[in-house]
Amino acid sequence: MRWTRGRSDAGYVTVEAALVLSAVTGVAALLIAGIVTGVAWIGAAGTARDAARAAALAGDPGGAERAATAIAGQRSPGATVTVTTEPAGVAGGPGEGATGDPGGGSGTGGLQVLRVTVQRRVALWSVTGEAAVVVEPGDGDGQGP
Numbered sequence: 001m002r003w004t005r006g007r008s009d010a011g012y013v014t015v016e017a018a019l020v021l022s023a024v025t026g027v028a029a030l031l032i033a034g035i036v037t038g039v040a041w042i043g044a045a046g047t048a049r050d051a052a053r054a055a056a057l058a059g060d061p062g063g064a065e066r067a068a069t070a071i072a073g074q075r076s077p078g079a080t081v082t083v084t085t086e087p088a089g090v091a092g093g094p095g096e097g098a099t100g101d102p103g104g105g106s107g108t109g110g111l112q113v114l115r116v117t118v119q120r121r122v123a124l125w126s127v128t129g130e131a132a133v134v135v136e137p138g139d140g141d142g143q144g145p
Contacts, residue, residue: 052133085115086115110137
């Protein structure tokens, strides 16, 4: 009977180690990307909230746009800011279902909803934060007390 050596197992450990290290690196990269995206989203939402407050206090549409852009420029340089206004009580809006309207029965009482959207670019994608504020008559708009 002739004695022969079988194939050597040398090198298999190296290949397995390379595969495991690649998988661990991929999982770590996804985890870090998720954390960075979450932090950016929270920042965009906070910036939108602060910009909406500043815009509501501005009183006029042009001033609202400038105030929101200024706040967003300080907190999130390079962010895209969109400011829109709509009557309160629009379906899905913050004033939906309001009653006792002295302004003509539409349920809004002359209230406006100011909505600010802040979009930030993060590594490979964008995150968006949005905030809405009800602007009441007399909040710097020249109406009311």
